Amino acid sequence: MRLGYFKRALLVVLILIFTCVFSASAVLLETTVSGEVTKINEADNVIKLHTNEVWNGESWVMYSVTSLDKQDLTGSVPDGDIFDYLQTGDIIQGTFTGDEVSTVIFVTVARVERPDSSSRYLSDSWGDPSLLVSPFFNNFKISYEMTADCNECTGSVCTADSSDVSVSQGWQGQNYLTETTMVPGEKYIFTSPEGCQSELAVTFVEGQASADVCSRALVEGPQPFSDFAIHVVQKGTETGVTVTPSSTITETVTTSATKQPEATQSPGFSVAVVVIGIMAALCLRK
The missing domain is CATH 2.40.50.320 (Copper binding periplasmic protein CusF)
Known part of the structure; x- marks a missing residue:
């Protein structure tokens, strides 16, 4: 009796592990x-x-x-x-x-x-x-944090209604940091220190944030991606564009734009699946 109960419990655990392994592959x-x-x-x-x-x-x-x-x-x-x-x-x-x-x-x-x-x-x-490997000319570097609209979520991603954008420029610890909050459609010119003849023109086209920040439950699916059009421009040649949000969203959560882990399957993935299958079969034999 106890042995049969143990086998059933072990089978449930193996099924859960099996499910978790395949859930991870939903990341692109x-x-x-x-x-x-x-x-x-x-x-x-x-x-x-x-x-x-x-x-x-x-x-x-x-x-x-x-x-x-x-x-x-x-x-x-x-x-x-x-x-x-x-x-x-x-x-x-x-x-x-x-x-x-x-x-x-x-x-x-x-x-x-x-x-x-x-x-x-x-x-x-x-x-x-967030997926860029190299910096921009004059060592401009950009990062962002998305604010998710938790009323506009589909699957594993939510629409972002704004983004906190940070741009640094400089070398050897003498970095000049500029931060601003942007909404979709807005263009901001990140200026450089006096003496530099280039600026960074950033247009926030649209953004996504992970649905995990809006729900306690783990949501399976692809990771969020956002869209910015970014150009190094001659100083003083571009002007910004301000967009007024059509409505105020009260239920929002901020999520960081750190790079998502790649969905590369580890060498032991296939082995783990085979082992799980064998163990499950053994549990069901008696």
Whole structure:
């Protein structure tokens, strides 16, 4: 009697573990690559990229030593503004989700200002800046925190009604920090110290935040992504755009824009699934 109860209890535990393992795979796999734009198709909202390097989390490595199946990628872009700036032959950095079997989805695309420089400064970016590897020209760096509208959630993500944006600029501890709160559609010019001839023009297009901040229950699904159009501009050549929110949202929760963990399955994933299956079968034999 007790042995049978133990087996049933063990089976329940194994099923829960099995469920948790597969729930984690709902997070979208992110891959960051760098290469040359070989084709632009504005009508279909896609670009084609010849991949030269892949970011491994610590450094750039040559495509030939990675596990990517395809070197030439076709992907949709996160923002239509990109077609006013990007040209064939440009070197870009991009982060896409999913595999590279067909058309990938770029959630971040950034144009490299000086491709031959080891510093790899960026001149423009579109999509989610939390996934950027390199800083912008003049060492501009951007981060953000989204404020979720808990009345506008679908699955694992909520619409963000505002974003606290921080931009730093400088070197060797002499960083100048500017912070502001932006709403979708708003454009803000982050100025640089006297003597610097460039500024950072940031447009907050739209944002998402994790639904976890609005619910005590764990919500399965893909991670949130946000869209900013960011450009390094000549000082004094751009002006900001202020947008008045259409309504005041009272039920909001702030979430940080730290980079989401990649959904790369560990080497032991398949082994764990097999072991769980065997143990469950043994429990049901008697």
